[in-house]
Amino acid sequence: MTSSDPEKLMAKADKMTKLSFTRWNADWKNAAVLYEQAGISLRVGKHYEKAKLAFEKASKGQEMLSSPWDAARHMESAAAMAKEIGSWNEVADFYRRASELYIECGRSQPASDAVAKGARALEESLPEEAVNLYINACDILEEDEKEQMAFDLYRAAASVYIKLEKYEDAATVLLRWGLAADKCNAKNSQCKAYLSAIIVYLYIHDLKQAEQCYNDCLQTDAFMGSDQFRSASKLLSAYREGDTEEIKRVGQSSIISNLDHVIIRLARKLPTGELNAFQAGAAREEEGDELDEDNLV
Incomplete structure (x- = not known):
């Protein structure tokens, strides 16, 4: 087992975040890096379930470090892994969480893009949820007075509604x-x-x-x-x-x-x-x- 083995990286990161008699403070800074490395390696190896968990933990680590941008980026990666395994409810939840984190950064465009990605991923499997995400994406841009960037989203939402009759x-x-x-x-x-x-x-x-x-x-x-x-x-x-x-x-x-x-x-x-x-x-x-x-x- 080499130091680049994703399972070993995950175990090492988990150990860094667990408090004990000898560890009074979690080392989220180094753990987040290891979780990300493990997630990338697992994604390349097409171990999507484990990669999803790694990116979730990497996102949590960045949140703990007060870095919502990086947390959002990792959450989007977790959402993409959830899509690969057909975990559709997680796809919606993860992209929503990524959007919330981008909003914390004051970035409406990537926040809208995140939920729109979720909507596109769910159009066939969960169309009701997809249209809710499209509307959410429009809301975000309207609140920031960026309506022109939402045109395709309005059209997509209308299209899904029509398919749903x-x-x-x-x-x-x-x-x-x-x-x-x-x-x-x-x-x-x-x-x-x-x-x-x-x-x-x-x-x-x-x-x-x-x-x-x-x-x-x-x-x-x-x-x-x-x-x-x-x-x-x-x-x-x-x-x-x-x-x-x-x-x-x-x-x-x-x-x-x-x-x-x-x-x-x-x-x-x-x-x-x-x-x-x-x-x-x-x-x-x-x-x-x-x-x-x-x-x-």
Whole structure:
């Protein structure tokens, strides 16, 4: 057994951190170095479970030394090892802890990146947890007024929500992306986000919410003069008129083809329900408006 044997390094480090009658203070400084060396060696040897434990201990050592940056870095390594062995709950926990440690350093970008890595790792196995991590990553950047760096995260979160068939949540995230883009003066992204949200509402056959979303988006000058605005207007008009062919034609348009793939797939399937109900509902609303006007006379 050589001095570079990871098992020996771990044992030596463990001994340094245990208090006894002859050792009154833990030697975290040297132990952290040994844990890191053991973790690297075990990772190279593909002993991922043991490497995970080594990096966890290296992270704890750096915390004890009041070095949150190095602690976060080792915690990310532990998360990567947890991913290798399919320990998905640990993946989430470790990346969250790494993010918290980066925040202690005042570093929002790596803090957001850490939970985003966790989200990407969990999309297939734990999609609910993945979307929570994506939202967490967005929150971190928004708090630091770095919304422009979160655009891909909003899109990823919306995509996972759609896969989970949580369409209203997806629309909410898309609108949140639109507001963030507005703050950054990223007009093209803003308009794409708004049109995408409207398409999501149409996909779940909620014309009322789609129109409300459309009217809210009209409050922004950027959307009013955009190609996305024109596509949304055409879609809603076609729904009101019960024109299935026009809905399909707009769904195949180049403007919609430039949206994210998950949104394009939804748009290509429109309309998803009977249009007669929409027309009847619109007629009732018009009659109600006329009665209201009479009451005002």
